[in-house]
Amino acid sequence: MKLSLPKEQMEFLKSIGIEDREYSQEEIDDVVIDALVGHLMSYGWEKNTNTEYEKTNEIGDMCENIIDAIEEQR
Numbered sequence: 001m002k003l004s005l006p007k008e009q010m011e012f013l014k015s016i017g018i019e020d021r022e023y024s025q026e027e028i029d030d031v032v033i034d035a036l037v038g039h040l041m042s043y044g045w046e047k048n049t050n051t052e053y054e055k056t057n058e059i060g061d062m063c064e065n066i067i068d069a070i071e072e073q074r
Contacts, residue, residue, distance in 0.1 A: 001028065004073060009066050028070060036063045 002022050003010070010020055016039050018032055044060025056064065 001025065001073070003028075003032070003070065005066065005069055009062070009069065012062050013066065025074070032070065033067060036067050039063055 001024070003013070003020070005013070013032070013036075014020065016035055018035055023032060040056075040060050040063035044056050044063050046055040046057050
């Protein structure tokens with residue numbers, strides 16, 4: 001499956017090391033989704049909240065939006 005995403009989302013994926021190519025369903029889970037979740041967990045949360053993992057920042061929003069878009073394409 002080729003990822004069918006807007007240019008901005010594809011550029012974001014490239015910036016975290018995800019290539020624009022055909023992926024099997026297993027690769028989507030093991031490569032693409034895992035990279036997005038890892039990036040979300042490392043960089044996607046507001047730093048000024050009292051509790052950890054309470055509110056996503058722009059990076060977190062982008063990761064979540066891409067994951068949602070990929071899941072809708074399945």
